[in-house]
Amino acid sequence: MPYLEWAKLRSTARFNLATSGVENYPLRDLPARIEDLEITGPGLYGYPELRERLVRKTGAPDESLVLSIGTSMANFIALSALIERGQDVLVEQPTYQPMLHIAQWLGAKVRRFTRDPANEWKIDIDRLRGLVRPETKLIVLSNLHNPSSALIPENEMREIGAIGPRVFVDEVYLEAMFDSPERSSFFLGDNFTITNSLTKAYGLSGLRCGWILTQPDLVPRMHALVDLTYGVSAHSAERLSVIALDHLAPIAQHARELLERNRQLVNAFLAAHARQLECAPSKFGTCVAPRMRDGRVEDFCRRLRDEFETSVVPGHFFEAPQHFRIGLGGASDILEQGLERIATLLGQ
Numbered sequence: 001m002p003y004l005e006w007a008k009l010r011s012t013a014r015f016n017l018a019t020s021g022v023e024n025y026p027l028r029d030l031p032a033r034i035e036d037l038e039i040t041g042p043g044l045y046g047y048p049e050l051r052e053r054l055v056r057k058t059g060a061p062d063e064s065l066v067l068s069i070g071t072s073m074a075n076f077i078a079l080s081a082l083i084e085r086g087q088d089v090l091v092e093q094p095t096y097q098p099m100l101h102i103a104q105w106l107g108a109k110v111r112r113f114t115r116d117p118a119n120e121w122k123i124d125i126d127r128l129r130g131l132v133r134p135e136t137k138l139i140v141l142s143n144l145h146n147p148s149s150a151l152i153p154e155n156e157m158r159e160i161g162a163i164g165p166r167v168f169v170d171e172v173y174l175e176a177m178f179d180s181p182e183r184s185s186f187f188l189g190d191n192f193t194i195t196n197s198l199t200k201a202y203g204l205s206g207l208r209c210g211w212i213l214t215q216p217d218l219v220p221r222m223h224a225l226v227d228l229t230y231g232v233s234a235h236s237a238e239r240l241s242v243i244a245l246d247h248l249a250p251i252a253q254h255a256r257e258l259l260e261r262n263r264q265l266v267n268a269f270l271a272a273h274a275r276q277l278e279c280a281p282s283k284f285g286t287c288v289a290p291r292m293r294d295g296r297v298e299d300f301c302r303r304l305r306d307e308f309e310t311s312v313v314p315g316h317f318f319e320a321p322q323h324f325r326i327g328l329g330g331a332s333d334i335l336e337q338g339l340e341r342i343a344t345l346l347g348q
């Protein structure tokens, strides 16, 4: 079963630790009045006021910005513009499943490079360089990494960029680096394309406010793909996104405090269960992906949900079958009770 089908239909539980973003930010906490919203707008390639806010937020020039529907559609549009059938493409492993499936759907000749869990999911850049061939067109990765929240620091990202092919980076989790913000890799060289949205770090998934930063010569191709697919975005959501971006500081503060609280809970849990679970303490991001030293993770996750009303993501969805993913972005009491239940099952 594909990951997203599982996430939509089979992951819910009373203690749901299977999510990867910050809990939903409620509409009532946004200073939005019904008069501020409108059903239909000017269309175009994104509501101009929203484009203007995103230019300001990202620091990128308007001619490099493509608006889209969440990072999901941004990934589809960007990868569709970057990949042609039969082209050689290198995709990180483990990865967020849709990124791999989009490349396969587009007919790329997909090869993989590993991120090593035993080495904090780092990319071995020399090995990656060795995998690149003259015909390799694209390197695909996420930063922060899903499922582990591992960071590729700027110096390493520069090295990856210097290998030569274009680099596609899904940066939807990079937004969650509240205490030590990282520069988007878009700014590290003219072969980087990045995607992002307001979903994960701010709990604003429902706005579907996603974007791509890329080289201006690729933008017409991406806009043609917007025209071929959904045409325009829901205008009310664009208007709400403008309001959210104008009030991002308190939204970010809420997310930051929640993640810090939850990180302490998760790190205490990981330290107490080091005999059963191998995982470096969480330093940032919204997830951890511990490795179970013994036992079958799939069976463990099934029992956890069936008998303990708690869900985590089995690692096989990320090609890491001995791992599972715990999300840090939910309500702290739910996380705490979910972790207690995981501890109970680990103890059996």
Ligand SMILES: Cc1ncc(COP(=O)(O)O)c(C=O)c1O
Pocket: 020, 069, 070, 071, 072, 073, 096, 142, 146, 170, 172, 196, 197, 198, 199, 200, 205, 210
């Ligand atoms: C790496 C990655 N990219 C994109 C998405 C989807 O994000 P959005 O809600 O912005 O479409 C997810 C959601 O899990 C993700 O993990």
